[in-house]
Amino acid sequence: MKQRIGVYICHCGGNISDYVDVEKVREAVAQNDGVLIAKTTMFACADSNQKGMVQDIKENQLDGVVVASCSPKLHEITFKAVVERAGLNKYNYVHANIREQVSWPHSDNKAGATQKAIQIVKAAIAKVRLSEAIEPLEVDTTQAVLVIGAGVAGMKAAISLSKMGTKVYLIEREPFIGGRIAQWDVLCLTNETGKELVSRLYTEIVSNKNIALYTGAQLVDCKGSIGNFTAKVKLSPRYVKETCIDKEILKKAINACPVEVPDEFNFGITKRRAIYHNFPAEYPQTAVIDMNSCTRCGKCTEICDKIDLNMKEEFLELKVGSILVATGFDPYTPNEGEFGYNVIDNVITLSQFKRLLAFSEPGKLQWHDKPVKNVAYIYCVGSRQVDGNNKYCSRYCCTATINTALKSNDKFPELNHFHFTRGIRTYGKQEQLYHNASKSGHVFFQSYEDDPCRVEHKNNKTTVKINDILTNRKELEVEADIVVLVTGMVPRSNNNISDILKLPRGRDNFFNEIHMKLRPVETVIDGITIAGACQGPKNVVESINSALSAAIKTYSFVGKDKLMVKPEVAEVTPDLCKWCDECTKACPFDAIFKNEQGVAQVNETVCKGCGMCLPVCPTNAIQLKTFSDIEIASMIDVLANEL
Amino acid sequence: MAKVDLTFGKKLKKYGAIDFNACYNCGTCTAVCALSTEMDSFPREMIRLSVTGQSEDIKASLKPWLCYYCGECTTYCPQEAKPGELMMSLRRYLISRYDWTGLSSIFYQNLTAYIIAFLLVIIAVVGIFLSGTFSKESFMHLGHYFEMIAIGGVFLIILLPNLIRMWRFTLLSKNINANIKHYWIALKDLFTHMFTQKRTLACNDEKDNKVWWFEHFILVIGYLSLLFTTVFLNWFGTKSLVVISMGYLFSAIIFVVTFDFILRRVKKDSTKTTFSHFTDWFFVIWLFLMGLSAFTVRLFLDFNLLERYFWAYLIHITVLAQWALIIVPFGKWMHFLYRSFAMYFDKIAKLAKTGQH
Known part of the structure; x- marks a missing residue:
C-alpha cells in the first residue's frame, strides 16, 4: 500500500x-x-x-x-x-x-x-x-538474422545487416536467386536490366563472409521468440554438383533430357527440360533438376558425371535473434475467360509479354508464328476490383507497362501501342515515361470500372472495344495482334510462412505491418519484420526502401547481447492452475505452454499483455501485471461507491 | 463502332501538326479558350479525334473553323502538345478534304509538288510571252482577260463545288432539319464574318491580338478592293486619276501589311506566328509580291518606264497567275471562304436545333 x-x-x-x-x-x-x-x-x-x-x-x-x-x-x-x-x-x-x-x-x-x-x-x-x-524483462539475444527470400528486397536487407556486423542466413525457396526481378528486362528510369541488378547484389553477397546463402531452402518450422528463434530449414538437393560449371557439357546434358514441361520462368509460354537453368550466368551458375518432372531416365548423368540423382534433402537448424520476411509477390493470374484469357490464343499477361520481348530475337516480333504489330494493353486486371478481393491498386503496373512498351520499340520498331486504362498512375518521376509514351504516339483510352473494355475474337481477328470516356464515350475499336493483360500483384502462392511464423495477413492477403505509417516494417510478432512486396504492391525502389528500413529495425533487436521487453505481461499463479488448456487456446500469440510441473507458464518475451487468457481461466490463476484483479476491483469500488 | 487509325495522326503531321499526341486530356486548352462554349467545345475534343484517327468525324465537324488561333491553348498546355497548331493543321486538312480535285491534299503534304506547280506556271507565262505571238500591249490585255477568266473559272470549277461538298459533309450528312428560313436568317452571319472576322476580337488578347485583327481587316478590305480595281476598273488601262490613286493605295496596303506579317513570322513573336507551314510562307510572300509588283507596274506606267522595263509586268503576271491558280484554289486563301461559310453553316445548324426564326 x-x-x-x-x-x-x-x-x-x-x-x-x-x-x-x-x-x-x-x-x-x-x-x-x-x-x-x-x-x-x-x-x-x-x-x-x-x-x-x-x-x-x-x-x-x-x-x-x-x-x-x-x-x-x-x-x-x-x-x-x-x-x-x-x-x-x-x-x-x-x-x-x-x-x-x-x-x-x-x-x-x-x-x-x-x-x-x-x-x-x-x-x-x-x-x-x-x-x-x-522492471523491464531482459532477454539474451542471438546475434544472427534469418532473411527469408533472396529477391531484391531480401538480398539488399541481407547486405545491409551484414555490413552492420550481424551474421545473416539468407534462404531462397527457388533453386535460383533474384526473385521476380531476374525475370524482368530493362527496368524503368535506371535502364538497367533486372539481371544486372541481381548480379550486382549477388557479387556483394558472395564476397561477404557474414552472409550464408542457401537456395532451394524452405522454412519448415520455427520456434522461440524475439532474441531466440530456432528455424528449421529444408534444403532441397540440386542433383547437380556446384562444381559443374562447364557450360558446354551442361548444355549437352540439358539437351539430352527427354522431358518437357512449361517453363515458369517464362510464365508458361515456353517449355523447359527437367534439368534446366533459366539463362546463362544465372546464380548459382549451375543447373538444377526438377524432381517433380524428372523421370530418372539417367540420360543427363551419362553426359555429366557431376550429376547425381541420388542426392538427399537436408535439414538445417538455424538459431537467430530476428527474422526478416521478404517473400515477394506473384503476378495475378486472370480467371479463365477474363478478357479472353486462356480462351483467346493471343491474350497473355504483362509478365508473359515481358518474357516474350526478352527472349525474342530483334526484328519482327512473333506470337505463335504470327507477326505482331498492334499491341493492346488492358490495365488494372486483378487490381482495383469492384467485386473481387483485390481492391487495391498494384502501383507498379502502369509504369511497368508503359516502360515495357517504350523499350519494346528499341528492339521491335514496328510495334504500335494501344493502352486501355482506368486512369494512368505513373506517379512521381515515372510521369516522364507516360509523357514520352504519349508523345511518341501511344494511344491511351480510358473507361470506368462499370464499363470495362471488351475483347472479342471473330474471323481470326482479335479486337478490343471500349466506350472511351476521353472521346465522348464513343465506341472505339482496335484490331490487336496481341492483347496484354496488365496484371497486378498478389501475395506469393503456397506461401506457408504466415502459418509457421503466425504472421497476420490483411484483407488483401498481404502480410500486415503494425502501423502503416509509424511502424511500417514490424509485425505483431516481436522480432519478425517484413520487407518488399510480401507486404503489399511495391516497385523495386519501394521494395529496397522497405528492405533497408526493415534491416535497421531487425538490427535493433539483435544489435546488443541483451534485449529489453515490456514487463506488462500475463503471470500464472502455479498453485491455482489445474491445466485445462483454455488459456493456450485463447492466446493469439502462442505465449502459454504447459511446463514441467504440469501447469501453465507464460513465455514473457512472446506475451503481448493482451489479456485474452484472463477471463477464460476457471480458477482465476492468471493475472496481468499492472492490471491485476485487485487493482481493477479497487478502482471499481471507488467508482461504484460514489454513485 | 469506329476503328482507331494511327495513320491519320502521321498524315496530320504533314499538315503541320506538332506533338498533339502528347495530350493527356486535362482539358486546359478548352478551359482557357475564349471561343469554346458548352455547345461547341474545342480544342480537346478535336485533339482526341485526331489521336484516335476519327477522320470522318473531323470531316463532318465545323469546330476547326470556329477557332481563330489566338494561341492561348498552346501557351497554357502543360504537355506542350500545341493544340492551337493542331487546330490550324485540321483547317489545312479540311481544305484538302473539301477539295474535289485532290490537288490541295498533294500540295499541303508535299513541298516538292508545290514548287513544281509554281515552276510550271512560270514556264507557261514566260513561254507564252516569248512565243512572240503577242505584243507587249496585247500581252497586258491578255493578262487582264486572264484575271477575269481566272476569277470566274476558279469560282465555278473549284470554289463552288468545294463549298457544296463542305455543305454536304457538315450539314447534310448530319440530318440537320434546316429550312429555307434558317438559311436566309443566317446569311447575315456569313457576310459579317466574311468581311470582319470579328470573332478574332473575342479571342483572349494575347500580345497585340487587336492590332493583328486590325491589320488583317484592312488587308482583306485592301485585297478585295485591289481585286475590284484591277479587274473591273482596269487599273493598268485606266486614265481616271481616282482609280489610279485607289489602286496605289490598295496595293500599298497589301505589301505594307503583308511585310509586317512576314516579319511577325520571321520573329515568331506570338504563338500563332511561331509555327509556319511552308504554305503559310508562300501565302504571305506571294501576297506581298503581288501588292509590290502591281504597285511597281503602275508606277512604271505612270513614268513611261514599262516599255523599257517590261520584266516588271512579267513578274507581276507570273505572281498573279501562281496566286490565282495555286494559292487561291488549293491553299490558305480558302480560309477566307470556308471560315465564313463555317460560321454560316454553324448558325444554320443552331437555328435548326433551337427552332428559332
Whole structure:
C-alpha cells in the first residue's frame, strides 16, 4: 500500500478548468487515504511543472504519482519519464484522463463534470495505491538474422545487416536467386536490366563472409521468440554438383533430357527440360533438376558425371535473434475467360509479354508464328476490383507497362501501342515515361470500372472495344495482334510462412505491418519484420526502401547481447492452475505452454499483455501485471461507491 | 463502332501538326479558350479525334473553323502538345478534304509538288510571252482577260463545288432539319464574318491580338478592293486619276501589311506566328509580291518606264497567275471562304436545333 502519493490536477489552460472545478477536485481528493500532496497546475506538461514534480517526489519521498490531465495517449509517456527522472519506478505512476473523458464531452454540465472528474481521480489514486514497481524483462539475444527470400528486397536487407556486423542466413525457396526481378528486362528510369541488378547484389553477397546463402531452402518450422528463434530449414538437393560449371557439357546434358514441361520462368509460354537453368550466368551458375518432372531416365548423368540423382534433402537448424520476411509477390493470374484469357490464343499477361520481348530475337516480333504489330494493353486486371478481393491498386503496373512498351520499340520498331486504362498512375518521376509514351504516339483510352473494355475474337481477328470516356464515350475499336493483360500483384502462392511464423495477413492477403505509417516494417510478432512486396504492391525502389528500413529495425533487436521487453505481461499463479488448456487456446500469440510441473507458464518475451487468457481461466490463476484483479476491483469500488 | 487509325495522326503531321499526341486530356486548352462554349467545345475534343484517327468525324465537324488561333491553348498546355497548331493543321486538312480535285491534299503534304506547280506556271507565262505571238500591249490585255477568266473559272470549277461538298459533309450528312428560313436568317452571319472576322476580337488578347485583327481587316478590305480595281476598273488601262490613286493605295496596303506579317513570322513573336507551314510562307510572300509588283507596274506606267522595263509586268503576271491558280484554289486563301461559310453553316445548324426564326 502506497502511503505517500502525489496528485496533480491540470487546468490545461482552460480546456479542463472552464468546465471542471479543479480546485474542488483537489479538495475532494486531498484527504484521500495515502495522498500526501494534492496540487492544481495550469499546464501539467509544462517544463516548470515537470521540474516541480521531480522536486516534490524527491523532497517528500513520494511512492506513487497521479496526474489528471489529457488523454494518456498524449502525455502518459511524458509523466512516466518525469517520475523516472525523480527515481521512482514508472509503474508507480497512474494517469487520469479528465479532458477527453470529462471536460470536453460534458461541457454542458459543469457540476456533473466536476463530480465525474473527482471519481476518475479517486479511482486512479486507488490503483496507484496498489501499484507495484516492476522492471523491464531482459532477454539474451542471438546475434544472427534469418532473411527469408533472396529477391531484391531480401538480398539488399541481407547486405545491409551484414555490413552492420550481424551474421545473416539468407534462404531462397527457388533453386535460383533474384526473385521476380531476374525475370524482368530493362527496368524503368535506371535502364538497367533486372539481371544486372541481381548480379550486382549477388557479387556483394558472395564476397561477404557474414552472409550464408542457401537456395532451394524452405522454412519448415520455427520456434522461440524475439532474441531466440530456432528455424528449421529444408534444403532441397540440386542433383547437380556446384562444381559443374562447364557450360558446354551442361548444355549437352540439358539437351539430352527427354522431358518437357512449361517453363515458369517464362510464365508458361515456353517449355523447359527437367534439368534446366533459366539463362546463362544465372546464380548459382549451375543447373538444377526438377524432381517433380524428372523421370530418372539417367540420360543427363551419362553426359555429366557431376550429376547425381541420388542426392538427399537436408535439414538445417538455424538459431537467430530476428527474422526478416521478404517473400515477394506473384503476378495475378486472370480467371479463365477474363478478357479472353486462356480462351483467346493471343491474350497473355504483362509478365508473359515481358518474357516474350526478352527472349525474342530483334526484328519482327512473333506470337505463335504470327507477326505482331498492334499491341493492346488492358490495365488494372486483378487490381482495383469492384467485386473481387483485390481492391487495391498494384502501383507498379502502369509504369511497368508503359516502360515495357517504350523499350519494346528499341528492339521491335514496328510495334504500335494501344493502352486501355482506368486512369494512368505513373506517379512521381515515372510521369516522364507516360509523357514520352504519349508523345511518341501511344494511344491511351480510358473507361470506368462499370464499363470495362471488351475483347472479342471473330474471323481470326482479335479486337478490343471500349466506350472511351476521353472521346465522348464513343465506341472505339482496335484490331490487336496481341492483347496484354496488365496484371497486378498478389501475395506469393503456397506461401506457408504466415502459418509457421503466425504472421497476420490483411484483407488483401498481404502480410500486415503494425502501423502503416509509424511502424511500417514490424509485425505483431516481436522480432519478425517484413520487407518488399510480401507486404503489399511495391516497385523495386519501394521494395529496397522497405528492405533497408526493415534491416535497421531487425538490427535493433539483435544489435546488443541483451534485449529489453515490456514487463506488462500475463503471470500464472502455479498453485491455482489445474491445466485445462483454455488459456493456450485463447492466446493469439502462442505465449502459454504447459511446463514441467504440469501447469501453465507464460513465455514473457512472446506475451503481448493482451489479456485474452484472463477471463477464460476457471480458477482465476492468471493475472496481468499492472492490471491485476485487485487493482481493477479497487478502482471499481471507488467508482461504484460514489454513485 | 469506329476503328482507331494511327495513320491519320502521321498524315496530320504533314499538315503541320506538332506533338498533339502528347495530350493527356486535362482539358486546359478548352478551359482557357475564349471561343469554346458548352455547345461547341474545342480544342480537346478535336485533339482526341485526331489521336484516335476519327477522320470522318473531323470531316463532318465545323469546330476547326470556329477557332481563330489566338494561341492561348498552346501557351497554357502543360504537355506542350500545341493544340492551337493542331487546330490550324485540321483547317489545312479540311481544305484538302473539301477539295474535289485532290490537288490541295498533294500540295499541303508535299513541298516538292508545290514548287513544281509554281515552276510550271512560270514556264507557261514566260513561254507564252516569248512565243512572240503577242505584243507587249496585247500581252497586258491578255493578262487582264486572264484575271477575269481566272476569277470566274476558279469560282465555278473549284470554289463552288468545294463549298457544296463542305455543305454536304457538315450539314447534310448530319440530318440537320434546316429550312429555307434558317438559311436566309443566317446569311447575315456569313457576310459579317466574311468581311470582319470579328470573332478574332473575342479571342483572349494575347500580345497585340487587336492590332493583328486590325491589320488583317484592312488587308482583306485592301485585297478585295485591289481585286475590284484591277479587274473591273482596269487599273493598268485606266486614265481616271481616282482609280489610279485607289489602286496605289490598295496595293500599298497589301505589301505594307503583308511585310509586317512576314516579319511577325520571321520573329515568331506570338504563338500563332511561331509555327509556319511552308504554305503559310508562300501565302504571305506571294501576297506581298503581288501588292509590290502591281504597285511597281503602275508606277512604271505612270513614268513611261514599262516599255523599257517590261520584266516588271512579267513578274507581276507570273505572281498573279501562281496566286490565282495555286494559292487561291488549293491553299490558305480558302480560309477566307470556308471560315465564313463555317460560321454560316454553324448558325444554320443552331437555328435548326433551337427552332428559332
